Amino acid sequence: MEKLAIDGGTPTRTTPFASWPIAGELELELLKEVLESGKWGGAAGAAKAGYEPKLPALERKFAELQDAAYAVSVVNGTVAITVALQAAGLKPGDEVIVPPYTFIATASAALAFGIIPVFADIEADTLLIDPEKIEERITPRTKGIIAVHLAGAPANMTRLQEIADKHGLALIEDAAQAVGATWEGRGVGSIGDIGTFSLQSSKNLNAGEGGILTTNNRDYWENAWSICNVGRIPDGGWYQHERFGQNYRMTEFQAAIALAQMTRLEEQMGRRERHAALLNELLDGVKGIRLLRQDPRITRHAYHLYMFKLDPIVTDKNEFIRRANAEGVPLASGYIPLNRNVSVIETTRMWTGEDRIYECPVCESMCEKEAVWLSQNVLLSDEQAVREVADALHKVSRSFGGS
Template identity: 45%
Template structure:
């Protein structure tokens, strides 16, 4: 009996790539270069003593988000720390966070001497599960940090209702969510504070940088002081009222971000439309399930496009090997986090250094099964710069997946 001969060869085995497009990031032109060069030539590089470009960008970003105030800072980790301190947390307070997020969402909680409480994610969205949030609240809970993961809005109605009933603060971690919306409102503008990152992979970037936005004047003044070595507006340069540090950004970052902000809406529209189209394409492939997007998520900025992978529809091909094949076909992709945050050595070894975390806190027994499955078996990420491609590119992404499926199920 003759052996079955595979008619296609995957790129990983020497065949042609399905996706031929290159997806550059960051995107810039000579006007960005000129704007930064103008600042360099001016010799006025610093902040706050060398001009108003930082303040101008803060005002632009606040207006974009629909908030009264914005405070820039050096990165999205510091922005979370500023928000937590301004919200008045005290040593030993508990802060609810998801386990499926970047380390800063939880490590900044440790930095303010508070206890991260990991709450599982919803299997359909990979965002915080509101029912699990409510079940985790104790008399020590002070803050909830919902992460709009991948740029998909959390269920903010449910989270804000829980926070109001329990008198808790809400800090939106919107590091992935520039330009995304919930019921027409920009993410970051719904809770007490919204926290953003401008790190190099983000949808709005200057290489590094961060921002907090709020409608609360007291929170704004406190965060502005903490960002600027504890100074307060209207007082002398050498008067320090709060335990802040120099977390200021430079004039060069501000002018670059201001330029990039002009492109953000157009880019977000493209990502949003491509995400909706890709949902339709991938929903027709056995074993591929795009994450659910509720009607309330009126705009998704797709910092990541995430789908759930079922190896049984791919001849038992392990997810890691599927992603290696998909990347070889030209799709910028990853398996994402290898394990939930609470399994990091920081938490498992309780390496909390000088921080006043109670001895009773023990992360060895924490288990969030949805996050575990996402990390171990299911999640596949496509990166945001790829979502700026054409509809034909989205078709090629889907074809790359179908090609892999055909080849591995013929073997």
Template identity: 40%
Template sequence: MSETLVINGGSPYKTKPFPQWPISGERELELITEVVKSGNWWRMTGTMVDEFEEKFAKMHDTEYCLAVTNGTHAIELSLSVLDIGRGDEVIVPALTFISTGSAVIYCNATPVLVDVDPETFCMSPEAFEKAITPRTKAVIPVHMAGHACDMDRICEIARKHNIKVIEDAAHGHGGEWKNKRIGSMGDIAIFSFQNGKLMTCGEGGCIVTNSKEFYDTAYLMHGVGRPKNDRTYQHLVMGSNYRMSEFHAAILLAQLERIEHLNEVREKHALFLDNLLEDVEGITPQGRKEGSTLNPHYMYMFYYDSLYFNGMSRQQFVDALIAEGIPSFISFPVLSDTKFFKEQKFGRRIEGYDYSQEADLSNARKIASDVIWLPHYTLEGDTEDLKDIAGAINKIKNAGR
């Protein structure tokens, strides 16, 4: 007789908790205390933001880093730096968090959605090239769940058509494509430090770039148009307040000391979990291209086929997994399938683009309908945790027989 599921009155498969997230310790308390006692809580008078920017840029093999309020603002600011606005088109993957598309709209430009690779879930270079028009000014490849996009091909296509590349690396802290750090291959890259990200200060983000011109412009814009050390209220360009506080930077400096080690742990454990699930029919983990030399695994993603689970729907399967002690979520939707896009609730920022006539998004739609993901901290414990994930999946599968 199969073991009874929790949702049917049984006991949970996993009782030992996964590692806590966010991770914090004495280092965070030490640096936060230093900021409090200094009385310099603002980046313009403190040192923590500057120090974090220098260290984060170095980690990603870039010359410059600008810390900002969050990852969404980082995309908006990057687009503004590149002078992208009304009448311009920006190509984005159809499968991504809403901010990748909404930030484009916020800048009065039109996001053009393209399909993704069915294995890696990253933007298809072929779909990108096919979608280019005379209005295309930028492309935003998203390193989905930490797996790097094919940046060689994407950058080659972009250069050929004089298109700027903004890497959306919200999931990719410390990741690599052919031993090059994510964030170092495009014109600009953005990162997020929101609460669930691989390193976090609750809310935060940054831009990295190798262009002094882009950095200088971004710095002006993020500080309401004021240059460094301004004491006379100069406002040289149109900007807004995207500045990060010293408190956020203090937390990030502590988080930065752990990120490389945790990336190695997740890499190792994701491969271990892949092996555990290899023979489980109906479960197919996110694939991996040879060029992905370091995947930090912001999410552990896999296709779910209900036919092998006695017809249990994806949502029912996720609910059962959670009940068994395994935190899990369904995939992002295709952007144009959200109410926001369907009803074009764009606040009159853009008009006239018909998303019902978009290109083939069949891969993105299959991922959106079939994929499940586990948060990264499920990979940060020990092999017992990984065996529990596989065991819970098998328990649900066997219960339906």
């Protein structure tokens, strides 16, 4: 067997993967327009004649991209979730059901407003929230569900909407990783009550920082807009504060970057999709690696991450990652279970006075033993890079007795 790089052999890949973020002359041009306009923030102040404000343009184009009627820009994706819950009518003390396999913001954004996250386990073959685990978590205090479109794969929105409708719950889509993704031909963020997106620098569409909410419900849009604009109301006076709100606004500079980035989005999505399909083909049937199931109703996967699982013959997930990393493949371990996260448990106790522990054995097994991922910039690299990733993973799998 070929000697592993970690044992002194030759690494499979020695060339860097595609850099991220990608920027060019258009970003510079739009940023210069903002700089010279005199209108740097989005809420007030007159711009020079002929200047088109960037924030309204971004909100309009983003809503169109995701098949939504309305969009509201915010400072980041975490705040977007908090605002979405408030806009949909949830209040401190209410409960919202979330998956435990997600970035901590899905839970901490709720806790920031005193809304209590309740964890329902994930599906072993998709790593997305298991709809059939949700109803057993519903109590009289449950007021919402957050569907996380993990890695760019939409959750089962058809079943989640059925459950939400049956129990009168708000359905929030955490689409931080899923810009451009679709479920049965509809853009995520336009299917539930409100969708939330992140424009943080690692995301497939980024502005360094920032976030956007989308909805088809005008009342929710007005609520969200008001919350983000210190309680003002659309078309109201500058000092007409009719709701409790905060200043959660993005700047024109961030909107300028996001608008420029949107011009590259379709080409980049296509490249990720092609290379993910190639990687699936090259890894299919490899002993030691198990591909995730993709629901056929996912009509477009955004591939913010390329995720797969390790077969039981791989007895040490961390060692597999170490060997892959030595081969030049930036394989990562992924999340830890939020249902076991100390800060989430302690903050929940602060709000409820209770120690709440939710059993999520599938998620815990995935985190400890099975789930791994590659970041989106790997898929943005050329075909040779993808083939070398597959070669490296084959090589590492063989070192555990795979084929």
